[in-house]
Amino acid sequence: MTDFFKRLITFALASTIAIQLTPYRANAQAAVAVPVGAAIVVLGGIAYYVWTNSQGAEQRMPVSGDYLEDPEGAEPEIYSDYVWGDSESQALSRCQEVANGGLDVKVKKVGNNRYECTWRSSRG
């Protein structure tokens, strides 16, 4: 986890904002609950929720949830899952389905007809 994400999570907890992460393979998009009374403003073409915290400081959060994207964009997310397959050709096909457009899909045999699929996110 990058420092950016750590800082983001710390910030979110301190602001008593509930963040629900979608399951592991859902490209790290988030559903966000914002405080009642938050306003939406557009700054530099990006929509933000804006509210004032208990210390009186103004807080902002992008509406789209894109704040979870790594701004450095240098470290692609690596994902993995497991599939069964009739054969290695079917295992590869199933891994590609599981990767759902992910890049560099790799298949490793880990047991009889059991395969580990690994891929990276399409960004980064």
Place this chain on the structure above:
Amino acid sequence: MAKHLVKFITAYPMGFVPHWMPEGYVPESRIENDVLVFVDELPKIGDIQEIEGDRWTVIDLCLYTPTEASKSQTESFCVAVCTQDGKEYSRSNWHDSDPHILYIPILLSGDLPVADDDERVTLWGLVSDVKNIDAAFYPNWETQFIQWFELSPAEPYKSAQYDQVALCWCEQVELAIAA
């Protein structure tokens, strides 16, 4: 160490589900398992092989020869497709048009990677790009060099062949323990 590395593919009869498959598994095609074995002599079509207690007949062969003679620890790599009744069948081909590179980590001693829960199950990886080869099936296996094999042009092999095969010769190293 024996001269040739053979990947025996054992194809079960249509509809048969081996005991290791999850309960309720419904195959869409013949279930194929495989095992990697070093041999002194390459198998021939029609040969009977005893694999894990069962008798299998070789119905198809595919030979890969090394690209670098200077690093020929292994003279050839071979895929041998087997059925129990000795009859040919139509194998499923790849479902994509990407390159298919099979890679096999192997210790310099000749030991192959095996499954955690069954040392008779030999392991391998499949990638479409050389840069994605990850020979580190175990954290303490460090690749020393890769021996490349390409399809022998004379082979009339029918399906699901590899564009390249990489034997990743590894050495076991001691892992540093973090303080």
